Amino acid sequence: MLTIAGLSRKQRERFFLGGKRLPSKHCLGLAALSAKEINEILENAVPMKQVISRDIKKVPALRGKTVVVLFYEPSTRTRVSFELAAKHLSADTVNVSASTSSVVKGESLVDTARTIKALGADLVVLRHPSAGAPHLLARLIDVPVINAGDGMHEHPTQALLDIFTLRERKGTLKGLKVVIIGDILHSRVARSNIWGLTKLGADVHLVAPPTLLPAGIERAGVTVHHRPEEALVDSDVVMVLRLQRERQRQGLIPGVREYARMYGLNAARLALARPDAVVMHPGPINRGVEIADDVADGSRAVITEQVTNGVAVRMSVLYLLTLGRGA
Numbered sequence: 001m002l003t004i005a006g007l008s009r010k011q012r013e014r015f016f017l018g019g020k021r022l023p024s025k026h027c028l029g030l031a032a033l034s035a036k037e038i039n040e041i042l043e044n045a046v047p048m049k050q051v052i053s054r055d056i057k058k059v060p061a062l063r064g065k066t067v068v069v070l071f072y073e074p075s076t077r078t079r080v081s082f083e084l085a086a087k088h089l090s091a092d093t094v095n096v097s098a099s100t101s102s103v104v105k106g107e108s109l110v111d112t113a114r115t116i117k118a119l120g121a122d123l124v125v126l127r128h129p130s131a132g133a134p135h136l137l138a139r140l141i142d143v144p145v146i147n148a149g150d151g152m153h154e155h156p157t158q159a160l161l162d163i164f165t166l167r168e169r170k171g172t173l174k175g176l177k178v179v180i181i182g183d184i185l186h187s188r189v190a191r192s193n194i195w196g197l198t199k200l201g202a203d204v205h206l207v208a209p210p211t212l213l214p215a216g217i218e219r220a221g222v223t224v225h226h227r228p229e230e231a232l233v234d235s236d237v238v239m240v241l242r243l244q245r246e247r248q249r250q251g252l253i254p255g256v257r258e259y260a261r262m263y264g265l266n267a268a269r270l271a272l273a274r275p276d277a278v279v280m281h282p283g284p285i286n287r288g289v290e291i292a293d294d295v296a297d298g299s300r301a302v303i304t305e306q307v308t309n310g311v312a313v314r315m316s317v318l319y320l321l322t323l324g325r326g327a
């Protein structure tokens, strides 16, 4: 067994001996996780981050396991970080993208799932354009399923890495004023973050044009604004979302330039936030649309930290779910 220098005995035990197990077999969304379960994943990500900070970024925790990364939509960050996370834990990985698989010949998700099961996968990571696809897969195959983004529904590991980054930066989520600004309607990142942040005690504010907000979202325990200037005052965190033009029906905004002028995060708007406020973006960024270059590249942006933390958080989820099956 590898020794991890610098970890407390408790952390070592948790990491290698399985001090804790994620109660659910799958990671489908933050709506279904308790604050305790979310904190469990985040705490387990701390030693994972120490692993990826070293020269040799590998531990034997998932040796002999096979992780299938099945993506029906494009991705850079999520796909690569899941693959790296699995490799750092010594799992074997197989990448399947819809465009190069038998999906293009008309194979259904159900048949693809049966094939993956028959090939002996130990865990499946799925991104799919339809909300609920990972839930369907979880019912069909007897291995853990991780939702890597399902339509406009949830993107749980993105929210987990966002919250992990905030915990590193701010210590606690309790009482933090978090402003989420952008295309909330089409954003699975927003939905998962709303669940996670509110469960952990953050004060969540949403800003978007009325056409880009889901009806009744206030019932999720958030405050809704239509003017960024109103929401940004004294905020601790500004989370900017991409304008998802590929999911939009026509006519939801007058135009991209108008949207950038009314809702884009620029230096003047950011000046309304607290001096120590951090700027987040899940990526990919539409520079000059939802965020100005100087803000995205500025000293208050933690966007690259989010990407790095994504590997640690996904290692944590992979480890806890695989361990939960008796690894």
Ligand code: CP
Pocket: 074, 075, 076, 077, 078, 079, 149, 158, 282, 283, 284
């Ligand atoms: N944030 C995110 O999901 O990015 P990708 O689409 O590149 O995976």
